[in-house]
Amino acid sequence: MNQLEISPMRDKVAAELRRAILYGTFAAFEYLSLDRLANDLGVSKMPVREALQILSMEGLVTIRPNHSAIVNKITDDYIRDHFDVRSLLEQEAIYRAAVFSGDCTELRDCCLRADEACKMEDYTQFNIYNSRIHQIIWRFSANQKLEQLLSQMWNTMHIDNYAQKNALASNKEHKEMVACIVDREPQIARQVMKSHVDRSYKMILEIKNHAKDLL
Amino acid sequence: MKGLKQIIMMPAREQAAAVLREAILTKKLKEGEILTLSATAAQLGVSSTPIREAFQILEREGLIRLYPNKGATVQGINRKYIQDFYLTRAILESESVVTVCREKAAIEEIIKAFESGKSVVESRKFAQYQDSNQLFHLAIWNAAGNERIKSLLSSLWMGSSMGSNASLETFSNTSLREHEMILDAIVKCDADKAKDSMYKHIIRSMESILTRFE
Numbered sequence: 001m002n003q004l005e006i007s008p009m010r011d012k013v014a015a016e017l018r019r020a021i022l023y024g025t026f027a028a029f030e031y032l033s034l035d036r037l038a039n040d041l042g043v044s045k046m047p048v049r050e051a052l053q054i055l056s057m058e059g060l061v062t063i064r065p066n067h068s069a070i071v072n073k074i075t076d077d078y079i080r081d082h083f084d085v086r087s088l089l090e091q092e093a094i095y096r097a098a099v100f101s102g103d104c105t106e107l108r109d110c111c112l113r114a115d116e117a118c119k120m121e122d123y124t125q126f127n128i129y130n131s132r133i134h135q136i137i138w139r140f141s142a143n144q145k146l147e148q149l150l151s152q153m154w155n156t157m158h159i160d161n162y163a164q165k166n167a168l169a170s171n172k173e174h175k176e177m178v179a180c181i182v183d184r185e186p187q188i189a190r191q192v193m194k195s196h197v198d199r200s201y202k203m204i205l206e207i208k209n210h211a212k213d214l215l
Numbered sequence: 216m217k218g219l220k221q222i223i224m225m226p227a228r229e230q231a232a233a234v235l236r237e238a239i240l241t242k243k244l245k246e247g248e249i250l251t252l253s254a255t256a257a258q259l260g261v262s263s264t265p266i267r268e269a270f271q272i273l274e275r276e277g278l279i280r281l282y283p284n285k286g287a288t289v290q291g292i293n294r295k296y297i298q299d300f301y302l303t304r305a306i307l308e309s310e311s312v313v314t315v316c317r318e319k320a321a322i323e324e325i326i327k328a329f330e331s332g333k334s335v336v337e338s339r340k341f342a343q344y345q346d347s348n349q350l351f352h353l354a355i356w357n358a359a360g361n362e363r364i365k366s367l368l369s370s371l372w373m374g375s376s377m378g379s380n381a382s383l384e385t386f387s388n389t390s391l392r393e394h395e396m397i398l399d400a401i402v403k404c405d406a407d408k409a410k411d412s413m414y415k416h417i418i419r420s421m422e423s424i425l426t427r428f429e
Contacts, residue, residue: 053268059362081363085307092306145299146306148276149367 013041013051015155021060021071022157022208028073032061058156079157079208083201086153089146090134090197091190094177097140098186107136107178114171118164126167131158133174140181157204170199225353228268229369231259235269237373239278239289240300241427246291250279272370294428301421304371308352308417309410311359311368312397316406324354329398336391344387351394355401381423393419 017037020026032052038045052069055061059078061069110129117125134154138147173196180189225233235255238244252270256263270287273279279287315322332347349372356365381389393416400409 050271053271057272057366059366078362081361084361085310085363085367088306088310089303143299143302144277144296145303145371149303152275 009043009047010050010054011155013037013043013047014054016041017051017055018058018060018156021055021074022204024208026071028071030071032069032071034066034068074208076205076208079201079205082153082157083197083204086150086157087194087197087201089150089153090137091193093138093141093143093146093150094181094189094193095186096142096146097137098181098184098189100140100142101181101184102140104178104182107133107181110136111171111175111178114174115168118167118171121164123167126171130167130170130174133177137177137181158200166199166203170196173199225349225369225372227261227265228272229372231255231261231265231269232272232370233372234259235273236276236278239273240292240297240373241424244289246289248289250287250289252286276370294425297421297424297428300371301417301424304368305414305417305421307364307368307371308355309414311355311361311364312401312409312413313406314359314361315355315401316404316409318360319404320358320360322358322401325351325358325398325401328354329394332387332391332394336387339384341383341387344383344390348390348394386423389419390416 017026017032026032034045034048034052037052038048041048049067052061052063052067056063056069059072060074061071063069110133114126114129114133117123117129131154135151138150141147173192176192177189177196180186180192235244235250244250250270252263252266256266259266270279270281274281274287277290278292279289281287314320315325328347328350332344332351335341335343335347352368352372356368359365393412396412397409397416400406400412
């Protein structure tokens with residue numbers, strides 16, 4: 001049975017606001033009123049206030065004295081900084097995973113199911129297996145702090161994959177990573193992970209800079 | 216304004232989080248202990264807003280559990296938690312010095328922070344060393360210029376990494392000596408040596424903290 005992650009309301013609110021900022025639904029320097037957001041999202045003010053706090057720590061908004069917020073300009077530098085760090089930590093995690101090499105049955109299974117989902121064009125399923133694969137690799141790093149930071153970063157800037165070509169290529173890399181963990185090849189695992197994260201980076205830059213054309 | 220330099224400080228919430236984090240990690244605050252917003256704010260001499268934010272930060276790190284009435288209880292931590300914490304910090308701190316060397320970033324602030332630590336030690340005002348220590352690391356994060364690494368490292372800051380076996384004097388001397396090696400490598404733009412010295416500096420801090428867990 002899969003573990004169910006129950007995320008508190010503030011995290012859900014934060015995720016929704018993040019998406020809106022990244023996709024440009026909220027413009028740079030737009031004023032976000034606490035009442036208005038709570039009303040639009042259909043939740044009470046407290047989780048919205050806490051969510052804005054989280055986004056402020058991530059550099060996405062600036063909190064105003066009355067607990068409302070202003071949307072920061074999301075620059076390409078901001079996204080590059082994020083992916084530089086994520087790449088560093090993901091590489092470290094898979095390096096450690098390949099050194100310790102745990103039981104890869106579940107990882108293999110997730111890769112297979114992700115492929116199936118891809119062929120059926122069921123991207124909701126694909127995205128579930130995609131995040132599951134990464135979660136298992138983080139756990140294999142046997143470093144809870146690393147796992148926690150990676151999970152935090154994933155939530156900060158993750159955009160689901162809805163293009164078959166991208167999804168298949170991404171899952172091909174997942175399978176290579178699993179092979180590296182099984183064969184205890186930490187250096188190669190690092191390289192595969194590096195290009196894998198780089199793919200997400202380019203995808204997000206693309207979305208950010210062309211979101212208006214897509215919407 | 217002309218001639219005025221921005222004052223580099225961590226925000227109040229992060230400073231409060233760092234103080235509480237250190238207290239939990241060094242077991243000054245024990246598992247199960249109850250923290251209230253008002254008492255903690257009064258003790259640290261700040262308003263309750265940064266404390267509320269600090270509680271949120273620490274909850275995300277699994278160090279405290281928050282209750283709806285806004286009180287919190289301290290969660291238990293063990294040696295493994297400390298090791299994971301410092302190894303992760305070592306990865307990020309090492310990457311920062313590598314970036315400083317690679318980008319040939321401006322290092323005046325790092326030098327200044329080092330000199331301030333040096334004069335604190337020379338005048339034997341060891342109680343002030345902690346501030347210089349923080350400035351030194353902060354200056355490196357700023358020079359590296361990656362805002363994301365900076366915010367993660369702030370969340371991994373816990374103030375002095377003093378073991379139960381060291382005096383403030385020994386701690387300051389050791390730390391300053393290591394900072395000198397790191398700075399020397401940075402000045403020479405020797406990324407490998409800077410990375411190695413920084414990694415060892417953090418791991419040595421970890422071993423020092425772990426003496427509190429014996």
